[in-house]
Amino acid sequence: MTGEGSARDRILAAARTLFYRDGIHVTGVERLTEHAKASKRTLYQHFSSKDRVVEEYLRGIHESGGMPNEKALDTVDSTPRNRLLAIFDGAPTDRFRGCPFHNAAVEAADEMRGVHDVVHEHKLWFIGRLTEVATEAGATDPYLLAHQLAVLFEGAVALATSLNDTVALSYARSAAEVLIDAAVRPAKD
Amino acid sequence: MTGEGSARDRILAAARTLFYRDGIHVTGVERLTEHAKASKRTLYQHFSSKDRVVEEYLRGIHESGGMPNEKALDTVDSTPRNRLLAIFDGAPTDRFRGCPFHNAAVEAADEMRGVHDVVHEHKLWFIGRLTEVATEAGATDPYLLAHQLAVLFEGAVALATSLNDTVALSYARSAAEVLIDAAVRPAKD
Numbered sequence: 361m362t363g364e365g366s367a368r369d370r371i372l373a374a375a376r377t378l379f380y381r382d383g384i385h386v387t388g389v390e391r392l393t394e395h396a397k398a399s400k401r402t403l404y405q406h407f408s409s410k411d412r413v414v415e416e417y418l419r420g421i422h423e424s425g426g427m428p429n430e431k432a433l434d435t436v437d438s439t440p441r442n443r444l445l446a447i448f449d450g451a452p453t454d455r456f457r458g459c460p461f462h463n464a465a466v467e468a469a470d471e472m473r474g475v476h477d478v479v480h481e482h483k484l485w486f487i488g489r490l491t492e493v494a495t496e497a498g499a500t501d502p503y504l505l506a507h508q509l510a511v512l513f514e515g516a517v518a519l520a521t522s523l524n525d526t527v528a529l530s531y532a533r534s535a536a537e538v539l540i541d542a543a544v545r546p547a548k549d
Numbered sequence: 550m551t552g553e554g555s556a557r558d559r560i561l562a563a564a565r566t567l568f569y570r571d572g573i574h575v576t577g578v579e580r581l582t583e584h585a586k587a588s589k590r591t592l593y594q595h596f597s598s599k600d601r602v603v604e605e606y607l608r609g610i611h612e613s614g615g616m617p618n619e620k621a622l623d624t625v626d627s628t629p630r631n632r633l634l635a636i637f638d639g640a641p642t643d644r645f646r647g648c649p650f651h652n653a654a655v656e657a658a659d660e661m662r663g664v665h666d667v668v669h670e671h672k673l674w675f676i677g678r679l680t681e682v683a684t685e686a687g688a689t690d691p692y693l694l695a696h697q698l699a700v701l702f703e704g705a706v707a708l709a710t711s712l713n714d715t716v717a718l719s720y721a722r723s724a725a726e727v728l729i730d731a732a733v734r735p736a737k738d
Contacts, residue, residue, distance in 0.1 A: 383658045385574035455659060465711045466655045469572045470644060476713070483711050508724040511717055515704020522654045522672050524665070528700055535697040538731045539724055 368406045370396040375417040380460050384414055384467045411472050414464060418478040421460055426486060429513070429529075433489050440497035441540055444490070447513055448533035451526035458521035462514065486510065499543040508539050557595045559585040564606040569649050573603055573656045600661050603653060607667040610649055615675060618702070618718075622678050629686035630729055633679070636702055637722035640715035647710035651703065675699065688732040697728050 374396035378387040389410050393400050407413045425431045432446035457463070461479045468475045487510045494502035494509070516532035563585035567576040578599050582589050596602045614620045621635035646652070650668045657664045676699045683691035683698070705721035 381658065383574065383656055385572065385656070386658070457658065458655065459711075462707055462711045463655045465713075466647065466652045467572060467574070469570065469575070469646065471575075479711055483708070504720070504723065507717075507720040511704040511708055511721045511724065512700060513704070514708040514711065514717075515700040515702070515721075518651055518707035519672070519700055519703040522648075522651045522668055522703065524654075528696075528703075531693070531696040532700045532704075534693065535700065535724070535728055538728055542727045542731070 367396070367398045367402045371398055371403055371406065371413065372416060372420060375413050376420070379414065379417055380457055380463075384464060411474060414472065415474045415478055418461060418464055418475065418482070422478060422482045422485070426482060427459060427517075429517075430486055430489075433493055440493050441544075443493050444497060444509060444540060445533055445536055447509075448516060448529045448536060451520070451529055455524060456520045456526050459514070459517045462518065463521075483510075486513075494543070497540065497544055499540070501543065505539060505543040508543075509536055512536055512539070556585070556587045556591045560587055560592055560595065560602065561605060561609060564602050565609070568603065568606055569646055569652075573653060600663060603661065604663045604667055607650060607653055607664065607671070611667060611671045611674070615671060616648060616706075618706075619675055619678075622682055629682050630733075632682055633686060633698060633729060634722055634725055636698075637705060637718045637725060640709070640718055644713060645709045645715050648703070648706045651707065652710075672699075675702075683732070686729065686733055688729070690732065694728060694732040697732075698725055701725055701728070 371392065374392050375387075378392060378395055389400055389403060392410075392413065393403050396403075403413070407416065421427070425434070429447045429450065432449065433443050435443050435446055438446065461482045464472075464475050465479045468479075487506055490506035490509050491502050494505040497505075499505040512532045512535055516529045519528035520526045560581065563581050564576075567581060567584055578589055578592060581599075581602065582592050585592075592602070596605065610616070614623070618636045618639065621638065622632050624632050624635055627635065650671045653661075653664050654668045657668075676695055679695035679698050680691050683694040686694075688694040701721045701724055705718045708717035709715045
């Protein structure tokens with residue numbers, strides 16, 4: 361628990377909790393290390409700056425497959441159409457804080473290039489996955505459908521944050537059904 | 550220029566520039582007053598706290614009719630359908646920073662209740678306007694179409710921020726066309 365390796369893990373665990381719940385700028389190094397039960401000196405031994413902690417925090421979420429809703433694309437034993445719709449299903453019951461990548465982009469503004477790089481990487485990866493599943497679903501233009509669904513998903517999560525109401529996800533789902541139906545040619549007899 | 554009235558205006562003008570471009574937490578009272586060429590004492594004569602400056606900053610945008618794209622709903626000499634689509638047209642050529650209301654909700658997290666109140670008020674007002682125009686456009690369920698378009702708009706603006714690429718607006722527009730066509734019953738012969 362007190363080794364150097366676990367201190368790094370505790371710092372990243374604190375980052376996952378505090379950056380997501382409270383925000384990145386609000387969470388200073390002081391608060392981060394206090395929550396992680398680590399010293400500032402230890403933090404700077406593992407990360408050259410706070411920005412690096414933010415990057416590693418996001419990279420960890422990216423490498424685990426993103427938000428829970430995003431992981432629904434990979435559900436086994438489900439049709440491609442249902443997997444596309446499943447990203448809009450399920451939402452946390454406590455206060456919804458939206459997409460950690462988007463929120464980081466908002467807070468980073470014109471600064472933190474490394475953070476923007478991880479955000480881009482994640483969003484483009486997710487659109488790529490949507491394109492693959494849209495292809496499986498038989499969309500005539502899977503690239504277009506994937507981008508439309510990506511906008512809907514970003515919007516559902518963002519509006520749920522703005523209004524603190526995850527009902528936006530169900531409106532997005534109903535829109536996604538219309539878009540998928542319009543994009544998929546009916547099977548020939 | 551140096552009167553008390555104009556000092557308040559200069560502080561709010563500084564807020565509009567700095568809160569939007571750089572972010573709310575990053576912009577401290579020091580930077581705000583420096584940019585506004587006002588003293589901290591003057592700021593606190595006009596606003597009881599920085600949170601109040603944030604609230605007034607958002608209230609000013611709300612009372613002016615929202616973001617330029619949102620104002621497109623009120624274009625005269627345009628069909629209801631085209632006005633619904635026009636919210637996705639046009640985007641700034643410089644770095645796109647998204648929706649000031651949503652960004653404030655992200656930064657506020659669980660704090661700043663007054664800020665969340667203005668964000669809610671604006672978003673619900675916009676959905677209400679969308680519902681009116683969707684009704685004019687002949688949607689069978691204008692409330693549903695309005696919410697679907699609100700999610701698309703929030704998503705276009707948020708994804709444009711995440712990726713620093715306003716092409717998301719054109720994907721949203723293409724999706725909006727499909728949704729409007731599906732929502733509007735064809736005219737009877």
